[in-house]
Amino acid sequence: MAQLLIVVENEKDWKPYYPSERLVSAKDYLFGEHRDGPAGTRVINLCRSYRYLSVGYYCSLLAEARGHKVIPTVRTINDLSKRAIYSLETEDLDALLQRELGRAGAKSEASLTLDIYFGRTSHAALADFARQIFETFTAPLLRVELRHQGKWRISGIKAGSLHRLEDNQEDAFANALDAFSSQVWRKARARKRYRYDLAVLVDPEEKLPPSNRKALKSFEKAGRDLGIDVELIGRAQYAELAEYDALFIRETTAISNHTYRFAKKAESEGLVVMDDPSSILRCTNKVYLADLLRTNDLATPQTRILHVDQRRMLDTLGEELGLPLVLKIPDGSFSRGVIKVEEAGKLRGAAEELFRRSDLILAQEYLYTDYDWRIGVLNNKAIYACQYFMSKGHWQIFEHQAGGRVKEGDARAFPTTEVPRSVIRLATRAASLIGDGLYGVDIKQSGDRAVVIEVNDNPNLDAGVEDGYLGDDLYRIVMEEFLRRMELRRH
The missing domain is CATH 3.40.50.20 (Rossmann fold)
Incomplete structure (x- = not known):
């Protein structure tokens, strides 16, 4: 069973809590018997300070050198010390903060201090926000300063100190630590x-x-x-x-x-x-993909990237790409954020709808086919192939209906040897521009013409669909690649 150690700089800091056999002093951890603890030992570093080259810093640094799993890591310590870094990390959390505090009616307050213990906070309205802060900066105690200047923003994040907790905070910390360490013990047993x-x-x-x-x-x-x-x-x-x-x-x-x-x-x-x-990053943005494929001379439908300030381009778009044409937001998925425009008079209204969601949108030549090819590529090799048919009576594979219902077209799996070689070559070339991971490349084929629609990270691998030809071998191929990479990492 993996060992769990709680490291404190001064054993007096633990006085308010129950004695624990897991507790060790920083000095003992650095120089005593625990320095040779087995790889995989879990370490919760509760030293008073994590400043550069302090005892707390060295506890995390040497834990990593020993193969121990420590929180906070040295990377987290360094990130918290540089405002420019954590400001980038928390941009998406500002929107969540605004929603949660706005819903709680806290707009009038100029500032708020949030104490977070292992992802938990006493401020109920910010429970999800606290958990996400902990996910981003995994430190036992965090103090987050929030400021309202037109809207709520994170103005500062720093690591807290165990010895500075007040009586009412000590109970909250103890409960959070107990819940967190219990999860660690449960996870360690089964594997x-x-x-x-x-x-x-x-x-x-x-x-x-x-x-x-x-x-x-x-x-x-x-x-x-x-x-x-x-x-x-x-x-x-x-x-x-x-x-x-x-x-x-x-x-x-x-x-x-x-x-x-x-x-x-x-x-x-x-x-x-x-x-x-x-x-x-590369696959979830269609603007990036369109430019990447164009730069590398891969066949795609005719495509234009439109900026919100270039609405005049809409006037000639129908002539350039033909009608109907398709407008897309950069980060849509499962046929969402895509509009088919049949008439020139409806082009501006459709574009405005999408410009409300993104400053850049794509306009693309519309190519009708009964199905799209999906070629699954892993480590630059095609491992499966499917035909995804359009939803009956609809021009897309997924039809999003009222009430949140989704209607999906049929699918049929093929051996890759029965797919036209031009389609396989195009798919593997497109995937190689992204990396050597697992991708699903969507290709439309009309006669001798084959074009890449998009490259998907995180492609569907569903029982009864993508495994229709390979069966259990599909899952084994993916797991064998994980095994190969893990062996390389280990050796």
């Missing part, structure tokens, strides 16, 4: 007989997840047959990522949500990650 531990990030409530439940079960079985313990995790387990050897994201990815933070955290901890942060 002893496997060579590697792989976390699969899922959201059970997602309406259109990239893998259905049966597929997730197949990944678990394929992994365990190879000596990999495959465990489903949720967004609340961000702080436990360092316990794993790899992360497989099976939620729809976006720069603005926790999936990107998970990918960045996993990469910084040295895990094998699919999808890696760079792939998410």
Whole structure:
């Protein structure tokens, strides 16, 4: 069972709490018997200060050198010391902060101080915000300064100190520590007989997840047959990522949500990650993809990138691209944020609707086909192929109907050997521009013409669809690639 150590700079700092056999002084951790603790030992560093070259700093630094899993990490300590860095990390949290405090009616206050213990806070309206701050900066105690200047913003974040807690704060800290350490113990028990531990990030409530439940079960079985313990995790387990050897994201990815933070955290901890942060950045923005494909001379539909201040281009767009044409926001998925414009008179209204969501949008030649090819590419090799048919009576694969209902077209899987070689070559070339991860390349084929529509990170791998030809071999191929990469990392 993995060992858990709680490190304090001065043992008097622990006086308000129950005695614990897990408690060690910083001096003992640095120079005593615990310096040779087994790799994988969990360390909660509660030293009074983490300033550069302090005792607290060295506890985290040497923990990493010893193969121990420590919070806070040296990277977190350094990030918290540089406002320019954490300002970039928290931009997306400012919007959440504005919504939550606005909903709570706290707009009139000029400032607010939020104490966060292991992702928990006593300010109920900001519970989700506190958890996300902890996901971004995984430190035991955080003090976040919030300021209202036109709207709420994060004005400062710093690590808190155990010895400065007041009586009413000590109970909250103790409860948070107990809950956090209990999670650590529960997680450590289940995975002893496997060579590697792989976390699969899922959201059970997602309406259109990239893998259905049966597929997730197949990944678990394929992994365990190879000596990999495959465990489903949720967004609340961000702080436990360092316990794993790899992360497989099976939620729809976006720069603005926790999936990107998970990918960045996993990469910084040295895990094998699919999808890696760079792939998410590149694939989730259609403007980037359009320019990347154009620059590298890959065949695409005729495409124009439109800026909100260049509305005059709309007047000639129909003549350039023909009608009907398609308008898209850069970060849409599952056929969302896409408008088909049939008449020139409706072009400006459709564009204005999308400009309200993005300063840049795409206009693209409309190519009708009964189906799109989806070529699954892993490590620059095509591993599966599907035809996705348009939803019956609709021009897209997914038709979003009233009441949140989604109607989806049929799909048919093929061996890659039966797909036109021009389609396979185009798919692998497009994927190689993104990286060597797992991608789904969408291609339209009309006669001899084949064009890339987009490259998807986090492609669908559903039981009964993408595995229609390969069956269980599809899941084994993916797990074998994780195993190969984990072996390379280890050796």
